[in-house]
Amino acid sequence: MTTQVLIVGAGPTGLMAANQLNRFGIDFIIIDSKSGPTVESRAIAVTARSLEIYQQLGLSKTVVENGIKMNSFNLFSEGHPKAEIKIGEIGKGMTDFPYLLAYEQSDNESLLYENLKKDRKNVQWKTEFVSLKEDETGIIVLAKKNNEIFEIKAEYLIGCDGAKSLIRHQLNFNFHGGTYENKFFVADVIMNWKLPHNNLVIAPSDTNFVGFFPLKGDRYFRVLGTLPRAYFNKKNINFKDIEKEVIKTIGIPIDFEKMNWFSIYNLHHRCVDNFSSGRVHLAGDSAHIHSPAGGQGMNTGLQDAYNIAWKLAFVLNKQAKTDLLNTYNEERLPFAQWLMRFTDRMFNIMTNDNWFAAKFRKYVVVNLVGKVFTFEKIRPILFRRVSQIWYHYNGKSLSxxxxxxxxxxxxxxxxxxxxxxxxxxxxxxxxxxxxxxxxxxxxxxxxxxxxxxxxxxxxxxxxxxxxxxxxxxxxxxxxxxxxxxxxxxxxxxxxxxxxxxxxxxxxxxxxxxxxxxx
The missing domain is CATH 3.40.30.120 (Glutaredoxin)
Incomplete structure (x- = not known):
């Protein structure tokens, strides 16, 4: 098999890269070891900047119609509402998408995959990346499907194979950072409570924190938070085991009717020091992983793909020199490094359980957040940050x-x-x-x-x-x-x-x- 660009990984980042290359008429092959698009919701927030990318693809209407606009951001402490921050169209006048939108990763993947299929493009599912070698003419990848090894020759490779990237490991990219001390849980549940569905709710306590994010469906929520320390060393934990802790943390009655997905995990914060090595370019989680604070992860991967795809297209179409590809790392690495710092600060404020941090969160942060959002000049600044429309390439060599x-x-x-x-x-x-x-x-x-x-x-x-x-x-x-x-x-x-x-x-x-x- 021979192609211009091989994409390894068909998550949101890889599928966006494929869609962008397709716009430019670039031949590509995209492989993934999964059998199809992700079924679990996983990432849920789509920023205004990502919606603008979808707008360029002609897909933004579908995303907005099938997503959930979050009306307000609510902070609870010991069962009492401490702040209700009206979101609405907080970014009005800055974008066609001035709100916060929940649109699950599984839906993003399905949408991008179906858009490829309209042009008779497909993903090579159940196909594993095995190894690669590079020479002056291109890249040769060994892949495996149905226990058979075969070759794929490509001029360039985009590695979108996630946090455990084999490509990153094989090419010895540095991946600086560490692992958060806490353990975390995530669950997609159908539940009944007294609060409206389309509100984002965060409840920090002295020892834990829990968040509720609306998913598609009247009573469907993503629940995530810190795993109580008493459960750190226990095995085979299910959501039933921690339901009481979740209810205790937010302090209001909840009836958990059905659990559709549950996982316990460690969170890492790591970033490469270069997105590129020769003809290989990393994007998304293969290049940077961080906490889910602010809903930035999936969106950053979409924008990595957006950046590298047009540059590869111009090089492959003989309109640009290969040096253009150096600007990918120049432009995207600073954002990834900023994102690491930003999410670390936010996440540590919400999850640190030492005595001082817990009291500071409970008595200062919770009260301060509500007051900050009442200032009209602050609201658009916060929206610009969270929506990623603020980021720029000022002072970079293409500007x-x-x-x-x-x-x-x-x-x-x-x-x-x-x-x-x-x-x-x-x-x-x-x-x-x-x-x-x-x-x-x-x-x-x-x-x-x-x-x-x-x-x-x-x-x-x-x-x-x-x-x-x-x-x-x-x-x-x-x-x-x-x-x-x-x-x-x-x-x-x-x-x-x-x-x-x-x-x-x-x-x-x-x-x-x-x-x-x-």
């Missing part, structure tokens, strides 16, 4: 600006969200082609000969989008003509007040071929 205007956005930022009244469709839906877009902000259209000159300057197809200088742009500092080069993943590559052919060619020359060299 360049020569604009003299005092803009409130920069090269490397996610493209600003615009919601002008004249738009007949969401602004981001103007940027769905699998290529770069050149956004021309001006009240005068480009002349036809200028359009042709622009298209001839770029070594790849480019879509030109004309957009007037509306009040929305003026509020962002755009007071005159501006050219915004938008990457295929909707981050800003380049900003200029003029279209200067020589400047554009100089910008492109580092990572892209000129037209004469294609």
């Amino acid at each position: 360049f600006s020569s604009s003299k205007q005092k803009l409130l956005f920069y090269a490397g930022d996610r493209l600003p969200y615009i919601s002008d009244a004249h738009l007949t469709a969401p602004f981001y839906e103007l940027f769905t082609e699998p290529t770069f877009h050149l956004l021309h902000l001006s009240n005068e259209l480009l002349k036809p000969e200028m359009n042709e000159n622009i298209k001839e300057t770029f070594p790849f197809p480019i879509k030109i989008i004309e957009y007037p200088l509306t009040e929305s742009w003026k509020k962002l500092g755009v007071n005159k003509e501006l050219f915004v080069l938008v990457r295929p993943d909707n981050y800003i590559a380049y900003l200029s007040d003029f279209f200067l052919e020589a400047e554009i060619e100089n910008y492109l020359s580092r990572y892209f071929y000129s037209n004469s060299k294609i």
Whole structure:
């Protein structure tokens, strides 16, 4: 078997990589040792930034219609509500998806898999990765199916094979970090209680913490928390054993009617120090694992795949130099490292059971959180963080600006969200082609000969989008003509007040071929 890209692992990250490569017409093979998409719910939160990726794929409507919008975030202590934070459309004006959405990992996988099958693409299920070797021409992977070993030859490999990644082990990637002292449990249950279904509820106590997250179905919840220390060394624990502890922690009556999935596990926090080695690129849990605080894990993997896929496509289509692939680690590693620190802090606040930390959590944090969310200026900042729309590639080598205007956005930022009244469709839906877009902000259209000159300057197809200088742009500092080069993943590559052919060619020359060299 021969292909351009081999993807190992068909979880959300691997399936997103496959969908993105498919957009660019890149041939791929995707393998997984499972028999099909994940059945358990596992990760449940889908951030606004991930929904924007789904929007580009034409799938966001399905996700929103089948997900659950969380109305409020509630903190309980000793059976009493300490804070009710109304979520609603907390991110209004920042995205087409200004809410917190629960959409289970199993649903994400099924959606992405079905989207591949529409284009007659498939996953090689029940196929195990065995080993790999690399030379100057590509990668040869040994895989096993039905107890038979066979070869897959590929130019590049994306490793999405999870926290226990064989690829990461075989290539000796460093995987720095450790394991949390506590043990944790997770259960998907049907239950009855007095609280509304579409609320997220967290209940910390002196010794434990428990959280309730709504799943699809009126009484269906994900329950997770710290395992009581009395159970650390016990074997064959089931949810029935700890039901009383869960109820005691939140302090209100609950009738657990049915348990659909239960697991006890240790949590790790680890990250590689480079996402890439030669022709191999890691993504998702194979590159970074951390606590579930903030619902960031699955979403980060989706965005890893989003980043590496378009870069591989441009290299394989002979439009970009292989050096472009170095920007994958440059851009994604800092986010993974930030995420480790962010989730560690959040998780330690909620789970640390030493005397001081427990009292601090119970008497300070619980009361402080509710007050913080009452400040209107704080709410959008928190939403930007949790939704991942804040993250940028400012100062990275693909980001360049020569604009003299005092803009409130920069090269490397996610493209600003615009919601002008004249738009007949969401602004981001103007940027769905699998290529770069050149956004021309001006009240005068480009002349036809200028359009042709622009298209001839770029070594790849480019879509030109004309957009007037509306009040929305003026509020962002755009007071005159501006050219915004938008990457295929909707981050800003380049900003200029003029279209200067020589400047554009100089910008492109580092990572892209000129037209004469294609």
